[in-house]
Amino acid sequence: MRLVFVATVVVFCTVAFGGWAFVDSSYQSQVGWVQDQPVPFSHKHHVGDDGIDCRYCHTSVETSAHAGLPPTHTCMSCHSQLWTGAEVLAPVRQSLASGKPLVWHRVAQLPDYVYFNHSIHVDRGVACIECHGRVDTMPLMRRAEPFQMRFCLDCHRDPAPRLGPPDQVTRMQPLGWSEAQKRAYGERVMKAHRIDPKQLDNCGICHR
Structure with a gap:
């Protein structure tokens, strides 16, 4: 009975501590995490x-x-003149040509x-x-x-x-x-x- 009691207490404490640690973890809050994006916007x-200014894109x-979130033509207001052939911006040019918006991940x-x-x-x-x-x-x-x-x-x-x-x-x-x-x-x-x-x-x- 004593072993069962001790084991129960240990399991309870482990679960309680684990739950508290999970709630405060970056895994749960995602603090510091980045999302994959169609273009690595910096x-x-x-x-x-x-x-x-923030409001140029977040109108x-x-x-x-x-x-x-900015539509493609906002990006192209600059990139139709700057870095026009950059490979990393190919999805932006394709979006403009096809009329299909980029899917940004929040x-x-x-x-x-x-x-x-x-x-x-x-x-x-x-x-x-x-x-x-x-x-x-x-x-x-x-x-x-x-x-x-x-x-x-x-x-x-x-x-x-x-x-x-x-x-x-x-x-x-x-x-x-x-x-x-x-x-x-x-x-x-x-x-x-x-x-x-x-x-x-x-x-x-x-x-x-």
Whole structure:
């Protein structure tokens, strides 16, 4: 009986620890993972080196729930003149010729039961780097945050430090403000827009 008891405790602890480790693992959260793409698009090159604003490709991020993915003609607005014969861009040229859009695979994908609206976050000054990280340093786009429920709730329960000037949302470098300055600015934004963390904590905000 003692052996059975000890074995049961060991199995229970192993399963419990394994479950906790899985939930916090990058395998489950996919933090740091990249997705195979039809073209190895480098945000580091386009954003970091060339200084292209996020909204040039993600055109609906300010007006829609979805940020949008660039159509082929957006790519060709530059690559009809630059690197026109590059082998790595062959899928882009084929897409333009055939009229069949490239199929980009989302890196920051939320479950279907989660409602997220990009436009309201951008309008309130939540910077791209808060969720997507420093994409200007990513040769291949990787997931920067876990996008688990607690990640969203941490922000919804205390949004002030994450609210900045709306005209700076696509800025990749931090503003250089102190924690006190960020909180003070965020609290002014919350007051102006009547942002109540108690309401943001409501299940119906994200699960509709």
